[in-house]
Amino acid sequence: MTQFINHKDRVVTDAIDGLVGSSGGQLARLDGFPHIKVVVRSDWDKSKVALVSGGGSGHEPAHAGFVGRGLLTTAVCGEVFASPSLDAVLAGILAVTGKPGCLLIVKNYTGDRLNFGLAAERARALGLKVNMVIVDDDAALPELPQQRGLAGTLFVHKIAGALAEAGEDLDKVTAAAEDVIARTTTLGMSLDTCTVPGSPKEQRIAHGHAELGLGIHGEAGVEQVAYTNARDAMAMVVEKLVVSSNTQPVVALLNNLGGTSDLEMSVLANELLNSPISHRLKYLIGPAPLMTSLDMRGFSVSLLPFIKSHILALQAPSGRTAWPGMRELKPSELMPVPEGLKPVLAAATKHPARRDFIKKCCTVLIAAEADLNALDAKSGDGDTGSTLSTAARALIDSLDQLPLADLSQLYRAIGLVLSQTMGGSSGVLLAIFFTAAGDASAKGKGPIGALAAGLERIQQVGGAQIGDRTMIDALRPALEGLNNGIEAAAAAARTGADGTSRILMAKAGRATYVSAENLAGNNDPGAEAVARLFEQMS
């Protein structure tokens, strides 16, 4: 699969340069590319215990994304899914370790154990205090003597990081890390394999299946299971985790393995919160990509049966945005839907002249149905006439319920009737037109000024300008002409409507998709409707 890389041999060094370069000076790296790929905190003065982690790349944001205040001091990066070399690890240790010593946090993979282990010896031979812990949180195969290190590593990074930042000594930081490791379990599930840069993608998981008990290097899961939905998937993962855990309250860490959409991760979070262990969930980290496997469409859940000091350390501030923070879980608050969603029609009042006027306008639109449909067939979907006449009939039917005597209320009421009876964009726009006119009228605008305010609003909402081949081309000149009387308004509307037949490129509405040949010589149906209305009024 095509990827956003330059060359597979440069992907890790390019990515480190991107990470360091975009850190705003928070991160630096050691010279020594391509063999030594070591990211360090740039503000480090060696006055506290240093935390050294790392391993193969492809797990971003782990590990370099967690270098910063209150987290890692340095990350030693290997190539994708490959342990860094002895020299690279030793360089990382030497770069950050002062008198208080350092703790190596190593995931349980042979290459990492050996290279970090020998580097530790070398560093000790140089007089440094170096401890090492091995993270083995995988719950997939509990009977195996050596579990893999997975996303639970983040618990260790954060808790040891907070203690080191607080100035605790190496033995205390090490003991805390070992305690966290002993408690942490992780299990993952994936719907697809990952894409290793420069390699073809393995198609291992059939549609409708998932792999359970994953590592983070693209290796096959412990078993393939039938996949039904997010709920069952989370239940399977949680069930396996609970077997290898106890009944204490836990912090859960919900990790995106890389390629799962944020939308799906939120669905999975919901399932976790409603899973059989919901009563034990007290705190949550994520959902977030923390320890990924490139672009794997999967997730993992890590559980830490905690003691209070873990919580304080997990809540301590950190300097990196890749760390998503931890929240104490609380029941979700459901707020009532506000009053006022359904507008109340003002009480009906009488005004015979306005009643007649509205009815006349509606009759005009009903009479124009066929003509307007025919025009719309040239530039749209042929329903402008029907849409307007349906709305006009509904308005006639509602005449006796309208607050005819109060112009502000009348405008609003017409807007409401139109919004409820007239489909499509034009229905909403006319509803906005009359509602805004009512609003302006209520604020003291005269009848014409109120309509002008409505026009302003539909131009803002709809975005159409004069010349875009819409009803605005007739409505705007008509309303502007209205100050000189209804005849002037009608003439202006007609000129505007007829002008639309010469606009060969529509810039708003459905006619934007129609060719110039079809538009030429035909008025925009909305503009034509406006012109006919004003002509009948005059």
Next chain:
Amino acid sequence: MTQFINHKDRVVTDAIDGLVGSSGGQLARLDGFPHIKVVVRSDWDKSKVALVSGGGSGHEPAHAGFVGRGLLTTAVCGEVFASPSLDAVLAGILAVTGKPGCLLIVKNYTGDRLNFGLAAERARALGLKVNMVIVDDDAALPELPQQRGLAGTLFVHKIAGALAEAGEDLDKVTAAAEDVIARTTTLGMSLDTCTVPGSPKEQRIAHGHAELGLGIHGEAGVEQVAYTNARDAMAMVVEKLVVSSNTQPVVALLNNLGGTSDLEMSVLANELLNSPISHRLKYLIGPAPLMTSLDMRGFSVSLLPFIKSHILALQAPSGRTAWPGMRELKPSELMPVPEGLKPVLAAATKHPARRDFIKKCCTVLIAAEADLNALDAKSGDGDTGSTLSTAARALIDSLDQLPLADLSQLYRAIGLVLSQTMGGSSGVLLAIFFTAAGDASAKGKGPIGALAAGLERIQQVGGAQIGDRTMIDALRPALEGLNNGIEAAAAAARTGADGTSRILMAKAGRATYVSAENLAGNNDPGAEAVARLFEQMS
């Protein structure tokens, strides 16, 4: 494609419940599922200008992920890629708008404009102060009168959000939002389409191609281009953006469209920082998923030619971790590789007895080459004998360079020779053994105690215990027996080595993959080598 959802009709409501539930009480939602999907700040008291945004779902973390202090007050969510209803928008407005009024931040899509626009009118008719801005940052088709709203919307959210949080009035917040909109441009590129929940994935982009000028709803880009690598991809995007921008310094926002791995996003960040506009880049937001298109493997770059007040607002604290913060770009710091990576061999000294002893041990191992290889063929890859004899020959060759008179230095030197000449895991483990022994010796341990310290270390690093079918099964009893003399040690080593032939399930090393039938009756070659060494010594 299989996805982590329960049903396509429930994906958005499930995801909102997951988001609200995992927010630790920071978020609440309005009652009214499934039609009204409105997420609000739970700490909101209506005392400041409210920010209302939203639109179709599928853009997570936008928009609900940005509800919080200093960002949005509420997000009104539609179904995937569909505008929320008028009622939902109105409910959102009414839920959060107090006397200071509210600003609707709407992306430029017809459905959103109409529904938010009419809801605004309804809210105004109820006496609320409501302003609305339309975000149209798309630079893909600059000649079109109506640009789409894309990831640049985040600039508006953050800047308006900071001003509103600071207590600015509605007109000032609106003016700032309009100013930001006028300045912002965005362009995206993708290598693949997105997967809409419940729909089959469209295979539109051929291998080796990319789409340039993307929307965020899975629609085709403005053009398909040949894709070569990350550098050219970024150059194409930046070139198009620069045309529609000016020459001022900019804040850049690097957005993951959803399915691009973090590793690739860092590569893209590096290319952006080294692109033709690098001299104009002063601040960077991301790389991060901000305005996604489900799982689309793509990215977008948004540029904001800023004024100082924008920077202050973008730097203001916010209450949501989905906002990745903004960093002021600085030249990357390159730190020198520390001294001491290459250990210096202590100066050679003489000690004829030790010289003879080491030579004798090496001769034993060289003589055992064929036997050990034969044993290893039963349980591994048949090279234990060769590996050990190669190392032994190298050690003999180096005898005249060794610091034979100083036991601490000698142990360390042997560790160094082994690490440089002996391949595989066993080479590293023996190097750790001798280096750790040297370290312990230097700290005052006697010769036997020092070797015991080395043993402890390789057990920690390698993870093997007694009974795991490794050289530990002979080495540990031998060292324990050494306190009773070399004969006792040799006898213990032999007992241990022979015992490995009855261990039918290896728990460490390569033999873990070998069946019981092959292991039965054959000693572990590492343990056998240890036994022969001690037998020859005694």
